[in-house]
Amino acid sequence: METIDSVPPMKDLEIISDTNAIKILFEETRAKIVFNYLVNGSMTVKQLSDATGKNPGTILHHIQKLQEAGLVVQERTEQTPTGIVQRYYRATAREYRLGISGMMEANGGVAQFARDRLTSTISSLSVYGIEIPESQMKKAVDILRRLIERENVVSSNLPISNERAYQALPPAVRGDASRIMRRLSLEEDSEYQRLREEWHGFLRSHRKVGIENE
Amino acid sequence: MSNKNASFGALVEDLKVSFKFAAKNIISFLLGTIGVVLVSVVVLVLFMIAAFIPMLILLGGWEGLAIYFMNLGVVLEDVFTSGSIMNPAAFGAMAFIIAIIASPFFIAIGALFGMGREIVESEGTTAEGVFVWYRKEFFSLAGTGILLLLIVLLPLLMLYGTAFAIIGFELPNILNAVIATISGLWLVISLGLSLMVFPAVIDGLSVFDAFKESFRLSIRHFDRVFSLWLSFLGMLVICIVPPLAGFEVLGEAGAIVIGIMTLPLAVFLLLLYFPALVIASNRLYLIFSGIEVTVQEPGDPDLSFIGGV
Structure with missing residues (x-):
């Protein structure tokens, strides 16, 4: 009999850098399955079908694609007293971030999406009084991209001294502990600190209105 | 005790659940079967048209096509009458034609296994669901059907072909009985080992992986798979033998x-027996390929206190 050890443990944070995996997640139903449901717990095809309003066959097809991309795993199979055999699936991580480098290297509109998303995020800072002119946008995108990349690298490589005890923690406690340690690791990473200073300096230099938070 | 183990109770439970679910979904399965057969006929016609038009052009019109079919008839006659069943060219041509004609129906059977999967996982299905499987697993199911046909029939053709080639078409009674027994055993064993091939394809495995997985699971859980398979075969024999025996005894008068x-009996086989077999094989596949874990007690609510500290 297989034991719980045969299922890969759920990570707290996973950076998706594989371009194929990124493309797979660009399908609306698949993104919904992962980000709305399976990061929060395991579900059966039937439950996902009911939740999304899609046919079970369609859901299973999407699950198969997500499994191939390494984003979803089969967690367990249970039999109910009535004879139904339910197979539960869950995401491989509680939180995902799309690796910005992977997106920039992808084709099929993904790279353009990533650029547009960064650009619109930076432009939206104007609501906080930070006006970045068009001529400075490329530089802003570049600094922010490097900062995000560094944060992803540091946050996704937290050393865990006791993996078994870590996996045995209640999910909420594990998530909180993970967030504390992520923050500490970022504070200790000199490269991240340098990039953050550069980014904050850039933002300060473009602050137009008299907002003085620091 | 693992729910994968074999026992008489497990066999009874497998049969009971399969027939219960088949009975519950009798209308969906019937409508799905009718729909998928109709679609298969349409696909077959499209296949024929797709093959027929290029042939018409390549063979120089109707006259060339007529000559081609006459030649094909000669080849087929050769296969069936001159003992040259081992002729690779003739056999290849035959196999190709059979594969083309049978493919849409293999997909149909496979799509019904998709319905079976839905029933096993949720106790219910919809007739239109079968078309999702038909469309999404079109090539995998066709390939599975063709490979299954080859695995089951090729050894039999080789066995009979060798016997015919050495002895001729008139086989002695004893040899005939021996070959028939070997063939019967091969059919039972090969189909038993392949029982979970379609469920494995529905689960997303490639054609070759599905065969490997079905063989692996059937060998590993030989007792449970073959007790179920033989039970279904036994039911089939019980359904078929009395009418045949009756015809033998009563003749045309008892027609x-x-x-x-x-x-x-036909209604039973179509509406209950076949769906139950589909459901049973899907259920076994899900049980055997699944990961058993002890369900953990629910803990505290999943509330987070920590932001960005």
């Missing part, structure tokens, strides 16, 4: 009685 007897 009406036998006809009346056959009708409910």
